[in-house]
Amino acid sequence: xxxxxxxxxxxxxxxxxxxxxxxxxxxxxxxxxxxxxxxxxxxxxxxxxxxxxxxxxxxxxxxxxxxxxxxxxxxxxxxxxxxxxxxxxxxxxxxxxxxxxxxxxxxxxxxxxxxxxxxxxxxxxxxxxxxxxxxxxxxxxxxxxxxxxxxxxxxxxxxxxxxxxxxxxxxxxxxxxxxxxxxxxxxxxxxxxxxxxxxxxxxxxxxxxxxxxxxxxxxxxxxxxxxxxxxxxxxxxxxxxxxxxxxxxxxxxxxxxxxxxxxxxxxxxxxxxxxxxxxxxxxxxxxxxxxxxxxxxxxxxxxxxxxxxxxxxxxxxxxxxxxxxxxxxxxxxxxxxxxxxxxxxxxxxxxxxxxxxxxxxxxxxxxxxxxxxxxxxxxxxxxxxxxxxxxxxxxxxxxxxxxxxxxxxxxxxxxxxxxxxxxxxxxxxxxxxxxxxxxxxxxxxxxxxxxxxxxxxxxxxxxxxxxxxxxxxxxxxxxxxxxxxxxxxxxxxxxxxxxxxxxxxxxxxxxxxxxxxxxxxxxxxxxxxxxxxxxxxxxxxxxxxxxxxxxxxxxxxxxxxxxxxxxxxxxxxxxxxxxxxxxxxxxxxxxxxxxxxxxxxxxxxxxxxxxxxxxxxxxxxxxxxxxxxxxxxxxxxxxxxxxxxxxxxxxxxxxxxxxxxxxxxxxxxxxxxxxxxxxxxxxxxxxxxxxxxxxxxxxxxxxxxxxxxxxxxxxxxxxxxxxxxxxxxxxxxxxxxxxxxxxxxxxxxx
Numbered sequence: 001x002x003x004x005x006x007x008x009x010x011x012x013x014x015x016x017x018x019x020x021x022x023x024x025x026x027x028x029x030x031x032x033x034x035x036x037x038x039x040x041x042x043x044x045x046x047x048x049x050x051x052x053x054x055x056x057x058x059x060x061x062x063x064x065x066x067x068x069x070x071x072x073x074x075x076x077x078x079x080x081x082x083x084x085x086x087x088x089x090x091x092x093x094x095x096x097x098x099x100x101x102x103x104x105x106x107x108x109x110x111x112x113x114x115x116x117x118x119x120x121x122x123x124x125x126x127x128x129x130x131x132x133x134x135x136x137x138x139x140x141x142x143x144x145x146x147x148x149x150x151x152x153x154x155x156x157x158x159x160x161x162x163x164x165x166x167x168x169x170x171x172x173x174x175x176x177x178x179x180x181x182x183x184x185x186x187x188x189x190x191x192x193x194x195x196x197x198x199x200x201x202x203x204x205x206x207x208x209x210x211x212x213x214x215x216x217x218x219x220x221x222x223x224x225x226x227x228x229x230x231x232x233x234x235x236x237x238x239x240x241x242x243x244x245x246x247x248x249x250x251x252x253x254x255x256x257x258x259x260x261x262x263x264x265x266x267x268x269x270x271x272x273x274x275x276x277x278x279x280x281x282x283x284x285x286x287x288x289x290x291x292x293x294x295x296x297x298x299x300x301x302x303x304x305x306x307x308x309x310x311x312x313x314x315x316x317x318x319x320x321x322x323x324x325x326x327x328x329x330x331x332x333x334x335x336x337x338x339x340x341x342x343x344x345x346x347x348x349x350x351x352x353x354x355x356x357x358x359x360x361x362x363x364x365x366x367x368x369x370x371x372x373x374x375x376x377x378x379x380x381x382x383x384x385x386x387x388x389x390x391x392x393x394x395x396x397x398x399x400x401x402x403x404x405x406x407x408x409x410x411x412x413x414x415x416x417x418x419x420x421x422x423x424x425x426x427x428x429x430x431x432x433x434x435x436x437x438x439x440x441x442x443x444x445x446x447x448x449x450x451x452x453x454x455x456x457x458x459x460x461x462x463x464x465x466x467x468x469x470x471x472x473x474x475x476x477x478x479x480x481x482x483x484x485x486x487x488x489x490x491x492x493x494x495x496x497x498x499x500x501x502x503x504x505x506x507x508x509x510x511x512x513x514x515x516x517x518x519x520x521x522x523x524x525x526x527x528x529x530x531x532x533x534x535x536x537x538x539x540x541x542x543x544x545x546x547x548x549x550x551x552x553x554x555x556x557x558x559x560x561x562x563x564x565x566x567x568x569x570x571x572x573x574x575x576x577x578x579x580x581x582x583x584x585x586x587x588x589x590x591x592x593x594x595x596x597x598x599x600x601x602x603x604x605x606x607x608x609x610x611x612x613x614x615x616x617x618x619x620x621x622x623x624x625x626x627x628x629x630x631x632x633x634x635x636x637x638x639x640x641x642x643x644x645x646x647x648x649x650x651x652x653x654x655x656x657x658x659x660x661x662x663x664x665x666x667x668x669x670x671x672x673x674x675x676x677x678x679x680x681x682x683x684x685x686x687x688x689x690x691x692x693x694x695x696x697x698x699x700x701x702x703x704x705x706x707x708x709x710x711x712x713x714x715x716x717x718x719x720x721x722x723x724x725x726x727x728x729x730x731x732x733x734x735x736x737x738x739x740x741x742x743x744x745x746x747x748x749x750x
Contacts, residue, residue, distance in 0.1 A: 054075070054076055054077075055074065057072025058070070058071050058072055066092045066093050067091050067092065068092070069089050072086070074086065074087065074099070076088065076097075080107075080110070081108050083097075083103065083104070084102070084103070085102060087101055096120070097119070100116065107190065111137050113132060113134050114132065114134075114135070115129045117129070128146075128149075129144075129146060129147040130145075130146050131146070132144055132146070132147055134188065140164045140195075141163055142157065142161070142162050144158060144160035144161075145159045145160075154187055154190075155188040155190075156185070157185070157186040157187070158184070161181065161183075162183075162195055163180035164743070165178050165712070166714070176205075178204070178715040179714065181197055181201070181212065182201050183197035183198055183212070184200070186200075194217065196214070197214065197215040197216070198214055199213065200212040200213075223249050223255060224249055227244065227245070227246050229741055230242060230243060232738070233343070234736065234737040234738075235343065235734070235736040236732045237341050238263040238341070239264035240263065241262070243262070244259065253276060254276045255274075257271075257272065257273040266290070267290055267306075269289065269290035270289050273285070273287075274286075281316060281325075282316060283314070284315060286311075287310065287311070287313075288310050288311045288312075289308070289310040292306055292307070293305070293307070293730075294307055295730040307334075309338050310334050311331075311332070311333045311338055313329075313332075315330070316329075323358050323360050324358050326354070327353075327357070328355070329351070331373070335729075337728055337729030340728055341731045348374070348376050349374055349375060351371070352373075355367070355368040356368070362395060362396045363395040364394045365393045365394075366392050368389070368392075369387060370386070370390070371387075372384050372385070380419060382419030383419055385417050386417070387413060387414065387415055389412070392410070393409065393411075394407060394408070395407070395409075402434070405433050405434075406430060406432050407431045408429070410428045411425075411542065413425050413426075420462045421458065421469065421519065422458045423455065423456070423457050424456045425456075425543075426453070427451055430450050431450075433445065441490075442487070443489070444485070445484070447483040447484075448482050449479070449480065449481040450480055450481075452478050452479070453476060453478075453518070455470065456473065457519050467520065467584070468519065468521075470516075475514070477514040477517065477518060479510065481508065483506065483507065483508040483509070484507050486506075487505075488504075489502045497559055499559045501557050502555065502557070506534050506553075507552075508536060508546075508549070508552070509548075510546070510548065510549075512547055513547040515547070516582070518543060518544075519543065520544055521541070522540065522543050523539040526540065526544075526583065526587050527588065527625070527657075528588030528594055529597055530597045533573065548576070548577050548579050550573050550574060550575045551573065551576060552573040553571060553572065553574075554569060554570055555569065555571070556569045564603070567601045568600040570597075572594050573589075573593075573594040574593050574594070575592040585648075586648030586649065588624060588625075591618065593618045595615050595616060596615070596618060596621070597625075598613075599613045607634065609630065609631045610630045611628070612628055613626075625646055625647070626643070626645045629641075630642075633668075636670035637668060637676075640665065640667065644660065644662050645661040645662075646659050646661070659686065661685040661687075662683065663685055665680065665681050666679070666680035674711060674712045675709070676708070677709075678705075679706040679707070680705045682703050683700065685700075700725070702725055702726065703723070705720060706722075717740070718739070719738070719739055719740075720739075720740070724736070
């Protein structure tokens with residue numbers, strides 16, 4: 001093997017240095033060395049030599065034609081570029097290098113070109129090509145009968161085919177790509193990562209289906225202006241729907257997508273999405289607009305006149321410096337059934353929010369506002385609150401007090417309603433925490449809290465639930481708390497793994513608190529769970545605070561071994577005094593002894609996950625809360641099930657504490673390598689005994705979905721059937737069929 005890597009020169013393999021050479025042989029090799037050396041030196045200025053690697057089994061030099069011929073395992077390398085071939089002929093006067101036989105050329109961007117013949121310039125750029133295959137670094141492949149590289153680096157191909165799919169399977173055997181584009185002429189621009197086709201066809205699974213007079217696409221999957229793949233849907237509310245969009249790349253950091261939806265049973269709908277990214281943050285906005293008849297929510301009949309209907313959503317986040325940031329979002333719909341009618345979203349509330357935050361190592365500050373649009377039928381919008389402003393400040397003191405950490409907090413909130421109760425509040429608090437580990441391994445945490453609140457309430461009589469109203473006008477209250485929490489982790493081996501058993505006891509004491517005089521805006525949805533059993537205040541929010549003295553006890557258990565993890569906890573609390581309890585019936589906290597709560601979770605690799613949460617009645621162990629979430633299977637074949645039952649056994653006094661029962665199931669079964677069947681269902685299992693306000697019979701499907709999909713490494717194709725079982729305004733119950741089609745590494749362009 002002869003090798004040259006500057007500043008060394010090449011030596012022919014059949015002329016070893018250890019043997020004496022004749023004068024003629026020495027002259028010939030000297031001529032070869034000089035020719036190669038001249039090429040390496042080129043015309044570069046002094047001090048900037050070209051770094052060239054040159055390898056071959058043998059070298060020949062034609063002094064009359066000034067031509068170097070390399071044969072056998074030829075390799076030329078300059079920087080990131082290289083050429084491998086069976087033979088290379090180097091015509092020095094013409095400045096041309098001809099490679100033949102199993103040619104493999106790698107350019108500076110990592111693209112690989114395979115051909116039987118390849119022409120290179122003396123600057124190491126590809127020229128004419130024959131019977132070639134171009135494997136792009138980003139994954140696409142171009143094959144052509146012949147091609148030629150222009151001076152600007154573009155490659156023009158004749159009778160070419162392109163695909164973003166692999167052409168060999170996992171075993172290295174050839175296979176047909178799922179899709180490809182063929183054309184009489186193709187121009188590949190490596191600088192822009194684009195391929196332009198002229199007089200082409202799009203083929204799917206070997207069948208030509210769409211003519212493409214002209215088409216340009218990106219080979220790296222990056223964004224480019226052009227039309228996107230359309231979609232098809234058939235629904236009860238709108239009939240046949242065909243939607244498509246045009247993607248407009250405005251700049252490197254901005255784009256716009258303009259779309260249209262055409263229906264057989266409704267007027268067309270326009271859609272637009274704008275996105276931008278800067279060094280400070282990102283912003284995006286989406287809008288829908290159409291004209292149609294709304295359904296009168298009182299009579300259920302269509303209105304006579306057609307009205308504008310639409311939806312607008314925008315969100316963004318900006319980081320001004322390392323501490324200050326702003327996050328905001330806006331969501332508004334023209335009416336309560338628009339999103340469901342056009343299958344855009346099934347949310348029943350749309351929230352608009354803005355938050356200005358400052359965060360550093362020891363403090364947090366936020367100024368925020370919230371507004372909610374209700375989409376629930378029958379709920380007056382005027383009763384939905386607007387929260388403005390919400391101001392919250394927290395600071396952790398850098399100097400410890402009695403060895404513990406002090407955190408100060410200030411908070412104010414205004415709640416406004418057009419037709420309902422208005423509330424303003426403000427409070428300030430100081431909390432001290434000390435955590436220590438004893439010599440025997442017990443973890444001891446001490447907590448002390450002092451807080452003062454001021455509330456102002458107007459129009460409290462408009463609140464239908466009396467316990468939520470509070471007293472009219474200005475009210476104040478003081479809160480004090482002292483707590484000790486002791487846990488003792490015990491570690492040991494079991495069943496070939498490791499277990500950690502942690503008994504835990506907590507004692508919390510507070511003086512009487514004026515809860516009844518204070519309105520309840522943010523602490524309504526209270527339920528004893530394993531996650532709040534040891535909370536200092538088991539009410540969510542700040543408007544209610546648990547008083548009296550109590551002791552809470554429980555145990556955590558964890559078992560781990562290779563591939564397995566099992567965790568469980570169980571606990572209860574007991575009130576030490578007989579003062580009146582402010583927790584409503586059905587929450588599990590309305591007696592001196594609370595209900596038992598716990599959770600168990602089993603996980604085996606990424607194949608099985610099972611979680612069971614429960615609350616058991618303290619007297620007879622009747623399940624008051626049962627929640628199961630289970631998953632089994634791999635990414636391609638799996639089954640999921642979720643079940644929730646709330647059996648509080650109380651009168652239906654308000655929506656926050658009603659009884660519910662729901663079943664959720666989903667699954668996917670893969671077959672024939674690339675195909676799969678999938679489905680899901682949501683079933684309301686609540687009966688009239690549990691909730692008299694519902695017209696339910698104990699098994700009321702809400703939504704079901706079944707479909708079939710094909711997915712390989714470059715295409716997604718699926719057909720889905722979905723059925724909705726409830727009519728809400730002009731969002732009619734019935735069947736919906738949807739065809740999804742997505743190609744990888746392909747974006748249409750003009």
